[in-house]
Amino acid sequence: VRPLNAQEQAAWRAFARAILVVPRILDNELLESHGLDTSMYAVLMNLSEAPERSLRMGELANAVALSVSGLTRVVERLGRQGLVERIKCETDARGQLAHLTDAGFARLEAAYPDHLDGVRRCVMDHLDTLDLTAFAEAVGKIGLGEIPARARRGAIGGLV
Amino acid sequence: VRPLNAQEQAAWRAFARAILVVPRILDNELLESHGLDTSMYAVLMNLSEAPERSLRMGELANAVALSVSGLTRVVERLGRQGLVERIKCETDARGQLAHLTDAGFARLEAAYPDHLDGVRRCVMDHLDTLDLTAFAEAVGKIGLGEIPARARRGAIGGLV
DNA sequence: AAAGATTGAGTTGTCAATCTTA
DNA sequence: TAAGATTGACAACTCAATCTTT
DSSP, rough: OOOHHHHHHHHHHHHHHHHHHHHHHHHHHHHHSSOHHHHHHHHHHHHHHHHHGGGHHHHHHHHOOHHHOOOOOOHHHHHOOOOOEEEEEETTOOOOEEEEEEHHHHHHHHHHHHHHHHHHHTTTTGTTSSSSHHHHHHHHHHHSSSOOOOOSSSSSSSOO | OOOOHHHOOOOOOOOOOOOHHHHHHHHHHHHHSSOHHHHHHHHHHHHHSSGGGEEEHHHHHHHOOHHHHHHHHHHHHHHTSSSSEEEEEETTTOOOEEEEOOOHHHHHHHHHHHHHHHHHHHTTGGGTTOOHHHHHHHHHHHHHHHOOOOOOSSOOOOOO
């Protein structure tokens, strides 16, 4: 396998570092200013956009890229804060619906502007020299296909 | 704060997904084919490039973006596999040197080509339509400054 | 038996407290 | 008393096993 040339090296190093740093910054901001980690935020977000503000556990887990059991735990945490409640599914007694409460919606509304701001400051503002359409098209190809489960844990950029 | 327009949305969504997916794929590959998670790989990597293949715990922790105690645990794991050994620092008896063993170097040599291949397949191959220099320059600005500590845990892309 | 979800056990990380040497 | 590193307690995930309905 041919090693990366200088130009490729530079691109990969920059990307790897971004991969490492961006989630940490956004996570920290959300946590400090609104007491939400990114999993919680993603759950609230997805529920807010769903019909009835409700989603089956399995669907929701898929939407936020967590294992089903992982989601159970996130919803439990959100439940303790009164942001989400569990409702038995009418049509299938095996199922549970996660439902966004008014308090949960309010919390999301409060967090959204700050998060948006973070995304702009931390990411988008730095990309203003690029052709965003080309960027989106190319980078979009990276995420194609299934989202693999978290290895078991994982972090760090992954240097070469 | 002004919401993202359609073009910005597309760019951010693509980027957020990449941030989520890339570490998982690379981590999984490394783990399955060589029994190394990304933290371990980063430690071996950094030691292999250091003089004497040794680094103080504090420096190494900084290099791989882990807390010092987190690094202690990674080195412990690597030590159990005989890939890294701890050596008392000659010049400062408070310190410890992490030293890459021959077995550790061999393991890294075995893993490197596969990892490189993963980086190409998973990332670089998709960026061939872009101007890599401009990409590196823009994305490089994202990671500037200190690397924040992991929030406490965290994951997920961070949707908007 | 299989699908939906929760629970139990284990892993990897964090921060705060501790131990040792400077 | 401060700096370098480890240890203890805890958090958030994972997979495997379980419980409940279909």
